[in-house]
Amino acid sequence: MKLLDGKEASSAILNRIREKVAANLAGGLRPPHLVAVLVGNDGASETYVASKVRTCENIGFKSTLIRFENSVTEAELIKCIQKINTDPEIDGLIVQSPIPSHISFNRITETISPAKDVDGFHPLNTGRMVQNSESIIAATPKGILMLLEHFKIDTTGKLCVILGRSNIVGMPMSVLMARNSWPGNCTVTLCHSKTPDPGVFTRQADIIIAAIGRPGFLKADMVKEGAIVIDVGISRIADDSRKSGYRLSGDVDFEHVAPKCSYITPVPGGVGLMTIAGLMHNTLIAAGYSIN
Ligand code: GUN
Numbered sequence: 001m002k003l004l005d006g007k008e009a010s011s012a013i014l015n016r017i018r019e020k021v022a023a024n025l026a027g028g029l030r031p032p033h034l035v036a037v038l039v040g041n042d043g044a045s046e047t048y049v050a051s052k053v054r055t056c057e058n059i060g061f062k063s064t065l066i067r068f069e070n071s072v073t074e075a076e077l078i079k080c081i082q083k084i085n086t087d088p089e090i091d092g093l094i095v096q097s098p099i100p101s102h103i104s105f106n107r108i109t110e111t112i113s114p115a116k117d118v119d120g121f122h123p124l125n126t127g128r129m130v131q132n133s134e135s136i137i138a139a140t141p142k143g144i145l146m147l148l149e150h151f152k153i154d155t156t157g158k159l160c161v162i163l164g165r166s167n168i169v170g171m172p173m174s175v176l177m178a179r180n181s182w183p184g185n186c187t188v189t190l191c192h193s194k195t196p197d198p199g200v201f202t203r204q205a206d207i208i209i210a211a212i213g214r215p216g217f218l219k220a221d222m223v224k225e226g227a228i229v230i231d232v233g234i235s236r237i238a239d240d241s242r243k244s245g246y247r248l249s250g251d252v253d254f255e256h257v258a259p260k261c262s263y264i265t266p267v268p269g270g271v272g273l274m275t276i277a278g279l280m281h282n283t284l285i286a287a288g289y290s291i292n
Contacts (some may be wrong), residue, residue, distance in 0.1 A: 001066070001259060001261050001262065001263070001264060002151075002262065002263050002264075003259050003262075003263075003264065003265070004147055004151055004153075004172075004228075004230070004263050004264065004265045004266075004270060005266070005268055005269065005270075006147065006265065006266070006269050006270040006271060006272065006273035006274050007269055007273055008053075008150070009146060009147050009151070009273075009274060009277070010143075010148035010273040010276065010277040013134050013150075013277040013280075014059050014151060014280060015056065016291060017059050017280055017281065017284055017291065018022075018059040018060055019153065020284065020291050021059060021060040021061065021284070021289070022060060023238060024078045024166075024248055024289060025060065026266050027087070027251075029289075030062075030089075031060050031061050031062050031287075032061070032062070032092070032174060032283050032286070032287035032289065033061065033062040033063070033064070033089060033090050033091050033092070034052070034056055034061055034064075034091065034092045034093075034094070034279075034283045035053055035064045035065075035066060035084055035090050035092070035093045035094075036049050036053065036061070036063065036064070036065050036066070036094050036096060037066045037067075037077070037081075037093070037094065037095045037096065037221055038065060038066070038067050038068070038096050038097045038098060039067075039068045039069075039070065039072055039082065039095070039096070039100060040068075040069070040070040040079070040099075041070075042098065042258050043236070044234075044236060045096045045097075045098070048096065048193070049065065049096050049256070051276060052276055052279060053065055055276050055280060056280070056283075059237070059280060061137035061253075061280070061283060062087070064090075064132055066080065066193045066262050068080075070100050070256060071101075072103075073102075074102070074103045074104065074107065074108070074129075077095070077099075077103060077203075078108070078109060079193075080109070081085050081093065081095070081108065081111045081112055082111065083125075084116070085111075085112070085113040085116060087221075090174055091116060091118075091283060091286045091287035091288075092116055092117075092118035092190075092282065092286045092287070093112055093113075093116045093117070093118065093165065094118060094119045094279070095108050095109075095112070097168065109121040109131055110122060110123060115286060116278050116286055117229075118136060118139070118282040118283045119136075119138060119139060119165065119279070119282075120135065120136040120137050120138035120139065120142070120282065121168070121174070122136075123140060125137075126138075126167075126172065127156040129172060129175060129176070130175055132179055132180070133183075136282050136285070136286070137140045137172065137176070137278075137282070138168060138169070138231055138278075139275045139276075139278035139279040140168060140169045140173075140211075140232060140271065140274070140275045140276035140278065140280060141169060141172045141176050141278075142197065142207065142281065142282065143171065143172045143271060143273075143274025143275045143277055143278035144230055144232075144271060144274060145183050145184075145229070146175060146217055146274060146277060146278060146281070147185040147265070147270075147274045149182075149183060151263065153183065153228060153230075153263065154208055155182065155183045155184060155185060155186050155207065156175070156182065156184075156185040156186075157185065157187075158186050158187070158206035158207050159186065159187050159189070159204055159205050159206050159207070159283070160186035160187065160188050160189070160205065160206065160207040160209065161176045161188075161189045161191060161201045161202050161204070161205035161207070161208050162174050162177070162188065162189070162191065162208075162209045162211065162230075163191050163198060163202070163208070163209065163210045163211060163212050163217070163218070163251065164190075164191075164210070164211035164212040164213075165192040166211065167187065169211040169232050170190060170192070170209075170211045170212075171190075173211065174190045174207055175243050176187050176258060177207075177209075180216045183188055186206075186207065189201045189205075189246075193212075193267040198222070199222040200220070201216070202218065202222045202223060203222060203223070203224055205218075205223075205224070205227060206227060206228065207227070207230070208223065208228070208229050208230065209230045209232065209233060209252070210230070210231050210233060210251035211232035211233065211251065211254055212228070212251055212278045213233055213235060213251065214233065214235075214251055215233065215235045215249035215250070215251065216238060216249060216250055216251070216252070216253040217233075217251045217252070217253075218225065218231075218253060218257060219253050219256065220253065220256040220257050220259075220260060223261070224260070226261070226262045227260065227261055227262065228261065228262055228264070229252055229257060229261050229263070229264040229265070230264075230265050231251055231252040231254070231264070231265050231266075231267050231270060231271065232250075232251065232271045233249065233250040233267065234248055234249075234250065234267060234268065234271075234272055235249050235250075235251075236249075237249050237250070238250060245282075247270030248268050249267065250265075250267030250270075252267070254266070255268065258266070259275075
């Protein structure tokens with residue numbers, strides 16, 4: 001079993017981005033600028049956004065965090081986004097999900113300029129992705145592709161089973177793994193909450209991508225010997241023995257599944273770090289910098 005180490009892969013990508021930014025700054029260009037909008041005080045969202053802002057600093061990007069109370073109206077949020085859309089000093093914009101239920105996430109997503117939509121959630125970007133034309137790809141699926149690329153994982157002709165059909169991970173992942181490219185060219189099965197017995201599918205899978213947010217869901221008896229397992233889950237479990245009061249758990253019962261795998265991602269230290277690398281790469285592209 002080999003760990004698909006998100007720290008190793010994301011550091012390699014972030015180092016390349018840092019070098020590119022430094023070279024362009026030396027040439028007189030301004031740094032890429034990412035704006036993150038955070039509504040409310042959800043603990044996990046606070047942590048994710050703080051880590052995105054910190055990464056921006058580390059690689060030479062400018063970042064701005066805009067906070068709103070939970071009571072913000074949809075109209076106020078839309079006004080803020082429209083202002084950012086026309087600000088030439090801003091390259092990328094994300095609105096951290098989840099947002100309060102009185103605001104439509106789809107309406108917010110559709111308000112963001114597709115060119116600044118570094119989360120890749122706008123229907124134009126999603127549609128282009130489906131048509132395999134140039135687009136901004138959602139950060140987590142993109143991060144997973146970059147992880148498979150970094151570790152030179154052969155995906156062609158493999159059976160890939162995805163657990164979860166969210167707009168943020170499962171749905172785009174299913175499209176990307178089926179695309180005629182590498183990583184990709186898989187035969188894809190998408191399981192979801194109405195799939196009676198996902199184990200029937202995961203037991204046949206060469207690659208399993210678990211993105212359902214149910215701690216320890218994927219058990220050893222659902223995985224075949226030699227499978228590649230990518231764990232997108234990152235749930236907080238109450239744990240009094242930790243200073244924070246919680247520990248993180250993925251969707252995979254790592255202790256029992258890992259010995260059967262050829263490759264597996266750890267949680268934390270796997271897909272979470274790759275999501276941030278994906279977001280930074282998207283922001284670099286939105287700023288008009290190219291990098292391979
Ligand atoms: N919440 C969980 N994942 C994401 C993500 O990739 N982007 C945003 N904006 N919110 C999220």
